[in-house]
Amino acid sequence: MEMIAKIHTDLPTKFGLPRQSGLVEELEGLVVFEPKYREPEALRGIEGFSHLWLIWEFSEAKRDSWSPTVRPPRLGGNKRMGVFATRSPFRPNPIGLSCVKLLGVEKTADQGLALRVGGADLMDGTPILDIKPYLPLADCRPEATGGFAAEKAGYSVKVDFPAELLEKVPESKRTALKALLAQDPRPAYQNDPERVYGFGYAGLEVRFRVSGDRLEVVEIEET
Amino acid sequence: MEMIAKIHTDLPTKFGLPRQSGLVEELEGLVVFEPKYREPEALRGIEGFSHLWLIWEFSEAKRDSWSPTVRPPRLGGNKRMGVFATRSPFRPNPIGLSCVKLLGVEKTADQGLALRVGGADLMDGTPILDIKPYLPLADCRPEATGGFAAEKAGYSVKVDFPAELLEKVPESKRTALKALLAQDPRPAYQNDPERVYGFGYAGLEVRFRVSGDRLEVVEIEET
Structure with missing residues (x-):
């Protein structure tokens, strides 16, 4: 696996990050491609999509061992859930998945075309492994129900x-x-x-x- | 990156596969964990979710070089689109993303707990890198619009x-x-x-x- 891009956001550390993508759509990020992938053609047609998937690396959460259970913060941090029933960063392969809004393709001064996105839950500098269009047909499942994560959805201060x-x-x-x-x-x-x-x-x-x-x-x- | 599981499906080759996950929900698959990850605790709470993400490896579509454009079959195979505007297997990192329905957690005779899923668009034996719950809050975007892929959505014979x-x-x-x-x-x-x-x-x-x-x-x- 190779880093194809990096995202630049306003959040330098994990603390303060939205807990999932899309929760704070006003939060903008800029996806800048690595020199090897700075090829305008690779983005042809991307503006036809309103949303994108970012597949990225939990670069700050790597561990040598794995634990079958984790304690999701949203459950108060005192209840253990199976790692595959959570989106915890501490998982066998440090892969993150985020759905972001595509705000536009921007021409930068010296880094080629970059993607302006909204709603990312990623730290500044997070390595991106892949970018895919969000396909409503396959990815939007209004019938889906969401266990413990859904219960806390409305919480805010x-x-x-x-x-x-x-x-x-x-x-x-x-x-x-x-x-x-x-x-x-x-x-x-x-x-x-x-x-x-x-x-x-x-x-x-x-x-x-x-x-x-x-x-x-x-x-x-x-x- | 390490294979954590393999999926068993009725489709031994690429030809015949549904073109996206969820298109043929009747198609069942069984996700069997590798010995190292055969730990019942890792699945605790997963049955609370109706849908899961499978992140997997395009194990049969690896290439040494990358091409900035690909020709999506759904566009007739004669129109080039940027690779990041498609879900083509031929991309810098061979990562696939599929949303499947969780039909149940099954006890197998000698391979530990396995996940019965519906609607996978994966070949038999595809290596799975990660399994995450589908979180409606973050992943279901009814407002998303989908470029060229949406136009062909209704096509069937x-x-x-x-x-x-x-x-x-x-x-x-x-x-x-x-x-x-x-x-x-x-x-x-x-x-x-x-x-x-x-x-x-x-x-x-x-x-x-x-x-x-x-x-x-x-x-x-x-x-």
Whole structure:
């Protein structure tokens, strides 16, 4: 397997990432091809599709051994599920699968054509192994039902973002940040209202606290 | 990347395969884990999901070089599209992606737990690299639109299957075979009504002819 491209996103670490693709569609990423695959012809016809699959490598989650069970954060981190019943990064082959919106094909100054996508749940710099069109006929299964993952689908928190802190965020980055925060980036339902969490976003460090269903941004700092 | 399982299906070769997963849901397959991954715990909770993703290897379509364009059979085989705008097997990394229905977890006599699935578009013996639950929230995108692949979605032919030939097919294999044939397995819209095509299915060789929108089965032979 060979890296064919890398995605550039505003999230430098795992903390803060949306928990699945498509949850925060405002979050944009740019897929830049490796020199060998910088061939405009390889993208011919791609703009006919509204959505794409990214198949990528959990490059930061590699382990030498495998465990048959994992503890999904969405179940509170205290319940073990079979690894093949989860989308956990800790699996025999470190392959990730994400459905993103294709926003456009962009001409870059020196990296050839790149794909602008929305809704990726990928860290900045994640290696991409394949890109496939989303085929509604084969991939969209409205009859599908989704075990434990579905139960938590509607969960979100109210975001309290003081105006003076919001001003420190570039305007084009605000909507996505608010949507990210509304997903509650805390790990595994930790519940200490005094604790301050932080994550990197678009060159900033974003710090917040959560009490009940309210998330309050307490600091925005340049990094 | 390591093979974690193999799928057993009734189709020994590429010819005759459905063109995407889910098109022929009656087609059943059995995913049998490699000895190292025969761990019942790894499947805990999987029955809560109606559909799964299989990520697999195009083991019969490996090439040393890559081509930026391919000719999708559904476009008649005479129009070139960018490889990343297609689901062609001939791509930089030989990774396939299929959505299948989970019919059940089965206890085998000597190969541990196996997954019974419906609608796979995979050859018998295809190596599986990963299995993930289908998460409706992230994976089902009813708003997605699908370029050239969508245009051909409704295409099928009427199947004329003489009773004396149908009798040669085990009863449990008939429905799926008829559904497979209705998809018109001919390559690239070849259009010679005299030509007889054949493919292997469940230990049989199935031979047919197509004229206009009618497919006629002309022979069923044990192989």
